[in-house]
Amino acid sequence: MTDLLGLILMISGLFFLLIAAIGFVRLPDVFCRLHITGVVDTLGVPLMLLGVAVYLGPQLTSGKLILALIFLFLTSPLVGHLLASSALQAGQMPAPGTLGTPPHRPPKPRTRMKARPSQRVLRSKE
Amino acid sequence: MILLILPLSLLLILSVVELGRVRDLLAAVVLLSVYSGIVAVSFAVLGAVDVAYTEAVVGSSISTILLMLLLARVDPYELARGSRVQTGIALLAAAGVGVVLVYGMLALPRFGDLDSPPSTHVSPYYTENSLRDSKTPNTVTAVLTDYRGFDTLIETVVVLTAALACMLVVGAGRGTKRAVVRPFASLMLSKLLGPLIASLQLFLFYVIMHGHYSPGGAFQGGTLLACSLILPLLANAPGAFVVIGPRTAAAMAVVGVIIFGGVGITSMLVGRPLLDYGGLPFGPADEAGRRALGTLLIEVGVALTVAGSLVSIYYSLESEMEGPHGGSS
Numbered sequence: 001m002t003d004l005l006g007l008i009l010m011i012s013g014l015f016f017l018l019i020a021a022i023g024f025v026r027l028p029d030v031f032c033r034l035h036i037t038g039v040v041d042t043l044g045v046p047l048m049l050l051g052v053a054v055y056l057g058p059q060l061t062s063g064k065l066i067l068a069l070i071f072l073f074l075t076s077p078l079v080g081h082l083l084a085s086s087a088l089q090a091g092q093m094p095a096p097g098t099l100g101t102p103p104h105r106p107p108k109p110r111t112r113m114k115a116r117p118s119q120r121v122l123r124s125k126e
Numbered sequence: 127m128i129l130l131i132l133p134l135s136l137l138l139i140l141s142v143v144e145l146g147r148v149r150d151l152l153a154a155v156v157l158l159s160v161y162s163g164i165v166a167v168s169f170a171v172l173g174a175v176d177v178a179y180t181e182a183v184v185g186s187s188i189s190t191i192l193l194m195l196l197l198a199r200v201d202p203y204e205l206a207r208g209s210r211v212q213t214g215i216a217l218l219a220a221a222g223v224g225v226v227l228v229y230g231m232l233a234l235p236r237f238g239d240l241d242s243p244p245s246t247h248v249s250p251y252y253t254e255n256s257l258r259d260s261k262t263p264n265t266v267t268a269v270l271t272d273y274r275g276f277d278t279l280i281e282t283v284v285v286l287t288a289a290l291a292c293m294l295v296v297g298a299g300r301g302t303k304r305a306v307v308r309p310f311a312s313l314m315l316s317k318l319l320g321p322l323i324a325s326l327q328l329f330l331f332y333v334i335m336h337g338h339y340s341p342g343g344a345f346q347g348g349t350l351l352a353c354s355l356i357l358p359l360l361a362n363a364p365g366a367f368v369v370i371g372p373r374t375a376a377a378m379a380v381v382g383v384i385i386f387g388g389v390g391i392t393s394m395l396v397g398r399p400l401l402d403y404g405g406l407p408f409g410p411a412d413e414a415g416r417r418a419l420g421t422l423l424i425e426v427g428v429a430l431t432v433a434g435s436l437v438s439i440y441y442s443l444e445s446e447m448e449g450p451h452g453g454s455s
Binding site: 071074075077082085 | 321325
């Protein structure tokens with residue numbers, strides 16, 4: 001039973017690792033790539049570690065794996081944050097298609113006739 | 127075994143090919159770190175956990191930090207490629223060395239071959255006698271600190287020499303009393319750095335102390351100690367942590383060698399061979415206890431030397447950074 005559960009956890013971890021690898025190759029800029037490699041640290045590797053721990057059952061090695069998991073959860077957000085802020089400081093800009101709508105500008109209405117009330121308010125301020 | 131080693135070897139070859147291809151030296155350093163990581167995993171798969179440990183902490187962590195420091199100083203892009211003739215000669219030379227290495231490898235016994243000379247003479251001897259001879263449960267530590275203690279002593283001196291050479295060539299560095307530049311005021315970093323360094327130091331003490339019984343020991347622990355001393359400097363938060371200056375680091379490296387050599391000479395003074403821990407005039411009454419104490423002492427010495435040397439090299443490279451480009455002190 002624990003064998004099966006461990007295997008399922010490991011395979012789902014592998015699935016997220018694969019997704020992250022595909023995303024890393026296909027996404028356009030640093031920030032998107034950081035976003036997808038975050039999946040490695042939050043889902044891929046933790047699920048693998050948890051899977052191995054469940055597979056091994058209650059013993060010392062499983063405890064060490066859980067400890068590794070805790071440290072991963074501590075360091076991964078820190079590293080992601082530092083990488084993103086360093087990239088921004090080093091002059092990396094988000095790729096054009098990924099920018100989304102800047103918060104200071106109202107989103108373009110789909111049809112020009114039907115503007116939502118919130119946009120009207122913003123326009124009246126201009 | 128082959129199922130694990132084959133993909134690892136392929137990854138190793140891929141990383142080396144990519145290493146020859148990239149022009150960005152920062153990418154090359156990252157690839158070197160990846161290479162070391164793969165080598166470490168290969169060692170672990172082949173059963174050499176101690177070596178894997180060293181490769182992981184030295185090859186893929188601290189040497190990456192030092193190389194990146196160096197890159198912060200120089201132009202991180204390789205200049206124009208050499209001419210076709212140069213590239214051809216280089217490729218030919220590399221291929222020639224590769225052929226020689228593969229040819230030499232053919233003469234090696236198969237991995238785990240029971241009839242090979244190491245498996246018939248040396249390994250069985252250590253496996254059967256190391257516990258009786260050195261009273262050390264971890265055979266690798268027994269070989270490292272007892273059977274080949276003299277070798278390890280000279281290795282430690284080599285590490286110290288490397289740090290001294292670095293200091294003499296580049297300069298010893300000015301230490302932490304410089305103007306602190308804060309490139310990013312990160313709340314996360316300031317909150318998390320303390321707990322992380324604390325747990326790292328707890329772990330490294332375990333690694334040094336427990337090297338007598340389990341994989342790990344002074345070289346690995348010393349490198350981790352250097353990491354825990356360098357991390358606050360890299361994060362530009364030297365005020366909040368215990369940070370040693372360049373002079374203390376150099377002194378630490380020298381004291382380590384003195385401890386190691388001192389233990390060796392002490393056993394000589396009481397009429398036993400060099401580094402025969404069983405003959406130490408102090409410590410527990412039983413031989414096993416004295417040997418454990420002697421091993422621990424030289425492990426501490428080696429760890430101090432390794433950590434001091436690495437921190438010294440860090441300061442040397444950093445002092446270069448404070449030249450025309452860096453901030454004023």
